[in-house]
Amino acid sequence: MSGTFVGMPAFPEAARAAVDDATLRGNLRHATHTIRAKRAGAVAELADWAELREAGRRIKDHTLRHLDRYLEQLEASVTAAGGTVHWAADADEANRIVARLVEETGESEVVKVKSMATQEIGLNEALEAEGIRAYETDLAELIVQLGKDRPSHILVPAIHRNRGEIREIFAHEMAAWGRPAPENLTDTPADLAEAARLHLREKFLRARVGVSGANFMVAETGTLVVVESEGNGRMCLTLPETLISVVGIEKIVPTWRDLEVFLQTLPRSSTAERMNPYTSMWTGTTDEDGPRAFHLVLLDNGRTDALADQVGRQALRCIRCSACLNVCPVYERAGGHAYGSVYPGPIGAILSPQLRGTGSEIDASLPYASSLCGACYEVCPVAIDIPEVLVHLRERVVEGGPAVRGGNKVVLRPAKGHAAERAAMRAAAWAFGHPGALGTGQRLASRSRRLHPRTLPGPGRAWSHTRDLPTLPAEPFRDWWQRTRGGKDAK
């Protein structure tokens, strides 16, 4: 399995393979159901959850509406605090900036605290091409990196792996990356954590360059915030001499006070904790304390295109808590890899096609990777109406229409492969506009019901492969109604 998502098949195909993998389904079911129940308990403890959710939505919407102003304020604050701000329009530009900054230090390795933005742009691969090795230090990221695997969950990238599999990966792969796993490694969580700790401690103490993301950036003070559970982030943020943070432009909040809302909703939604174990905040540089050089790379990579979309822009409110993944029945069966992106699950299904466009097979299939059950909207701590955006993106796929790509207004053509469906939908809409024709069709179908096949041709085959079709009644309701005058005459 390669480390990137390039060339992924469409969602239904990738999901089918996952559905057939009993181990994967077992791992996912166990993990998602456990965290689901815990989260519900942690949220129920707060009497003002609904108000917090609404406050989070409002703060994010306000910030997005004035994003240009707050970004400029952030740049000024970071600069005043001794940091340097870099602007990256896309993945290539961001990767070039980071590689150059690392090269200027003369180093050839970096330690990383888990960062979705750097995974989104494929930073590790880009650095590798420049002869720079990036070490992931988040436990789950380490498992993914050592296993030459891809992340499958926002918060728990190795959620698809069980303890036995992790033991195998550690025992066989750690030596090639640094300190080998201890002899006689067992699959108990304490043993696995100790093996990771020893392996990583060596890296932390040696590293002179750290790369991070950030959960939040405070415009008024230029402060960046990382919330985490393991302490690895704190090590990466304080020990190196140079710190490079790559952050999506939507991660900004106006004031320090705004953090109050999200530092309550994020841990409860993601790990079901009242407060996350480590909250690290850094503002520029300080003499003789922490990194001597601090660089902030502000990443667009499709975000302003998403911002231009009135319905879709709400996806940029996301605080990456992953509650929507844990509650999604589709994610539970399909697994994170099927979404073909570092952002899997319901939020990935609306975020990826906005950041990347709907041109590829996988991106055009993502808006359909949902039964629209609405569980994701219900748990979202910033009230992103994911079903609404999914339907909106479906419209973009089947009908095309105006959009913004690369900062330019374009009119998208409908995606390929929907012509038959479009014709069927239009035919159905015509029949539903003519009740007489509809009644005739229903009557014909009912009268010929003994001739109907038990399995369907074409796209319907997918239905009759696993489910029996309903048998048509002898008479549609409207005929019964007319024949019996609403049941007044006979039966």
Next chain:
Amino acid sequence: MRVALFLTCVNDTLYPETGKAVVRLLTRLGVEVDFPMGQTCCGQAHYNTGYRHEAEPLARRFAEVFGEYEAVVTPSGSCGAMVRELYPRMGERARAEGRGDSLARTVAPVVPKTYELTEFLVDVLGVTDVGAWYPHTVTYHPTCHGLRGLALGDRPRRLLEAVAGLDLVELPGAEECCGFGGTFAVKNAAVSAAMGTDKVRSAESTGAEVLCAADNSCLMHIGGTMTRLRAGIRPVHIAEILASTEEDPAL
């Protein structure tokens, strides 16, 4: 009180017994029921698949056909949610696209007076005991659009609990989607089937004879999975249970 029955295109074509049950039930409760022949489809399948523009004339037709009635009753949580939740949104979108207020104005009158059946019974008629008799063990599946779209809450449960002879048992994981999702069942058949199988296994584990829901679309998917798995449980629409009496019992 005179109400219009919006049966939905799926029920009209495939499940006329549900429509007859609604008529029997409401008539028994003293409600005069009409079935406007001009009704067809609410447009949900179009809207949810991405054909919002094709759904607009269907929304207009709905508003014209049902506009004159005091109330519109439908035995479908998802079609009810389509009218109540999504018609206003379609109106707003049309306005945002510079096409004026016409759609918003046309649909506005029918939106607040359209009720899902159990809502109508509990909220408008103010009854929970509808005088039904149904001597079976039943488990209830709250469909997604009824649960989260319309927030039906415990209304269906209260109605079922008041049915004489009925033994209501808890469905594990009740709030999880059955995997139907309209065109999702065809576009993502493998995941849909896996969700359906899990729902049927949960229902079987209750020992109930009947799985009941307020939406025949979900029941079509669940029921089709049940017969394929040869499960010892069958799907029944809640209207048929509530219409059942000792004199005229449902199966």
